[in-house]
Amino acid sequence: MTSPESASPSRPAKAAGFALLGVAAVALIIGVVSLFGGGGDTPPVAEGSSTAPPAPTTASETQSTPSSAPPAATTTTAPPASTPASSAVVPPPPVTPPGAAKVPVRVYNNSTVSGLAAKASDEVRANGWTVAETGNYASGTIPTTTVYFRPGTDEEASAKELASVLRARVEPRFDGIQSAAAGVILIVTNDYQGVAKNK
Known part of the structure; x- marks a missing residue:
């Protein structure tokens, strides 16, 4: 068992x-x-x-x-909808892509140099931009020559390219010029250098 x-x-x-x-x-x-x-x-x-x-x-x-x-x-699907022509190139570089339209520029003098806005306007035109207006900016003191733009518009890329050509600072518009007409605003001061002469 x-x-x-x-x-x-x-x-x-x-x-x-x-x-x-x-x-x-x-x-x-x-x-x-x-x-x-x-x-x-x-x-x-x-x-x-x-x-x-x-x-x-x-x-x-x-x-x-x-x-x-x-x-x-x-x-990549979302960004190309806003800019079909240059979707792959536009996001990384800060300057205007080749062939893109340049936004009109308003040039204002905020310096003690007479005729500086007219001189800057000539250089802006010579580099392919249209100058919509030239005058003086007397509503405050701007510390250095600056190109201003409205964020999120086609002004931004054009403003960055213009600032690099003129060796100027580039910033979004501040409250004092926020309601100004559409376009890039260049306010020149005593330190305005203009276009580099080595070209």
Whole structure:
């Protein structure tokens, strides 16, 4: 009687052992297929880009292609709607892109130099901008020659380009000129340098 009781516990243990060996064999087969086949990782790469099949020779190229593809698709879709002509070039550079229209400029003298606004206007025109108005600014003292713009408008890029040409500071409009007519405002002071002479 002792031998049948001792034999019964060994049968479930043997069955469990065979089951574990079967699971291990299946896992081994799956591992070998995925190692040599590589079919599991290829579809996501091919889905993002058609150039994925030639890239698997280098591991770093394969990893960078899928990670860079999804963010470009999500992020780049929104900005091009506002500027269709130069969507990829406009966001990074601060200056006006080539071929973009230059906003009209109003030039005001805030210096002790007579005729400085007229001189600055000539240089602004010579560099491709239209001067809409020339005059004096007497509502306060501006510390240095500055080009002002309304943020979020096409004035911003044009103002930054003009400021780089004239070697001047560029800033958003302040309260005293916030309601002035549309366009870039250049207020020249005693430190006005104008266009660099090395051109």
